[in-house]
Amino acid sequence: MPLLSHMEVRAMQKGIEKGIGQGTVQNARESVIEVLTIRFEVVPPETIEAVNQIEDASVLKQLHRQAIVINSMVDFQQLISQSRANS
Numbered sequence: 001m002p003l004l005s006h007m008e009v010r011a012m013q014k015g016i017e018k019g020i021g022q023g024t025v026q027n028a029r030e031s032v033i034e035v036l037t038i039r040f041e042v043v044p045p046e047t048i049e050a051v052n053q054i055e056d057a058s059v060l061k062q063l064h065r066q067a068i069v070i071n072s073m074v075d076f077q078q079l080i081s082q083s084r085a086n087s
Contacts, residue, residue, distance in 0.1 A: 028060035035067040036076065047073070050080045059083060 032051050036043045054060055063079070070076045 025055060025057050025060065028057050028064065029054065032060055032064045032067050035064060036073070039067065040073045042073075044073070044077070047077055047080065050077075050084070054083075 029051050033043060033048055036047070051060075051063070054063070063076075063083070066079055067076060070079065
């Protein structure tokens with residue numbers, strides 16, 4: 001196996017970190033949708049689409065927490081609308 005230059009190693013590390021970050025975001029999206037499905041049985045396609053467009057893991061984490069305690073799907077949809085307006 002050939003030795004890698006410092007730049008090649010750094011590029012590989014950045015690629016790995018990016019992949020991990022993307023996986024974290026995707027996992028967070030799936031968690032939000034799963035909680036909504038468990039709580040409300042039907043999640044409207046537009047809500048799924050809105051969740052899938054969010055790229056910020058911290059926003060998804062907050063939405064996950066809210067999905068656990070929120071009273072209705074309508075309230076959750078309003079929450080997403082508000083978070084989009086604040087972005």
